Amino acid sequence: MLNVLFGKTERLKEKPVWKGLSEIREFGEDYLNFFVTQKADEGNDDVLIFMVILVITMFFLKNIFGYLAMYFITFLRNGVLKDIRNELYKKTISLPLSFFSEKRKGDTIARISTDVLEIQHSFLSILELIVREPLMILFTILAMLIISVKLTIFVFVFIPVSGFLISLIGKSLKKKSDSVQKEQGFFLSIIEETLGGLKVIKGFNAEGIFGGRFQESTSRFFKFSNSLLNRQNLASPTSEFLGITVIAILLWYGGQMVLVEKTLDPGLFIVYMGLAYNILTPAKAISKASYSVKKGNAAAERVLEILNTTSPLEDKENAINKTDFNSNIHLDNISFKYEDEYVLKNFSLEVPKGKSIALVGQSGSGKSTIANLVTRFYDINQGAIKIDGIDIRDITKESLRGLMGLVTQDSILFNDTIKNNLLIGDKNASEEDILKALKIANAWEFVKDLPLGIETNIGDSGNKISGGQKQRLSIARAVLKNPPIMILDEATSALDTESERLVQSALENMMKNRTSIVIAHRLSTIQNSDLIVVMQKGSIVEKGTHDELTAKNGIYQKLVTMQSFD
Structure with missing residues (x-):
């Protein structure tokens, strides 16, 4: 167009004829020549106005479609983010308690919050780029091939070399990013533990210890983040320098073709240089995106670790939905271990419907473990737990726990x-x-x-009310559920005498006409039970009513005597 305008090219008065793909470049040049000649005959101003309108229109379309692309992709990005978070939360609450006894809570929080955000920044923010930039490169390369095949082949010898150098930096990013994510989980754990144990930290003047731990963690985070960002910041200058090197070599080689060999038109060579530089921007964006993906890989792996964890307590495919309780709970020769050592060994017990069975014994004798197994928070290693003759592993967890009310020692x-x-x-x-x-x-x-009755907010963990009041609310919650089976895990052990008396009377009200398994530390609370089972190191050593066991003058009597002196 410029050549024609400035009279460098002979003007073409006749419309060119299409001769096939092999002569596409000549046809394009001739057609432009013919078009500009026509416009130039009408006056040079017309050509310039036409060019200005063309440029404005092209850029208007470019920007309007750019905005529309981002508009629609926003819904996709945020939707994926929402789905990942929902899936993570759903999975987190479906995993067994044993999964979280090994993991820090803060680490799980970090995975649901910061790691998911990292996925958004690294993967989802480059979605439009994955479609746009390769197309840009493809069309630019086609135009370059039309202008000069020889020059384009020359360019492509250098591109893989620069790509290889760029990928070397990217490889170290994933490892560094993993350290950053883990450290983030660690200091979130410290915050979570600090807030949970603030009373103890203040009471023991341990602010310095926890402050020190937190500062060590943030210092490590500072170091890892610097290292990661410095690597990432190296991406852009490296790719730009390599790109300009390719352009410089191209300038030398193309210059030879124009000035020495005279096989390339100078006007076309300038256009070609513009196109070659045009590849740099998308190539740079793609290399930046590949760093971003490497960085996001570490976060994605941490998120997938939770999503891909299979719960050993999954319901069977044809699990029964049990809605009633008719005869008994039978613990049939069960053995269980949390890690290496068995907590219960060949333990058997029958809990008939409507009866109250109490489990007593020293700490560590396996009493609370029975509550965890009957509610299927853990699965037994050997034997079977049956309700009305059906193994609890054949019943859906939801319907099994629907039959049970739980009051724990810590009123949650x-x-x-x-x-x-x-x-x-x-x-x-x-x-x-x-x-x-x-x-x-x-x-x-x-x-x-x-002041507000039942609409009163009781604060974090119910800390606005006393221990005895919290425990009575836990009992009220179990009463409201109105289940046929009640499991009371040391429900009164953390209370003073006055609160204990009120809670004990509440428990008795609740246990009327109900099947209950009572785990007790204080023996005064279980004297009216239908059967008292005395446990020691995971086995039954004595069982009977309060009067029968007192008459035996065995371990139970010893425990009663020790407590009466307390």
């Missing part, structure tokens, strides 16, 4: 209102049911005096 409550804490037991319960449950649990007497 959530940062919400009393009402919402109780509704976890039965989400469809009416206000009347809630008040009834609170009365049975002897909790109404303090709830009614609270």
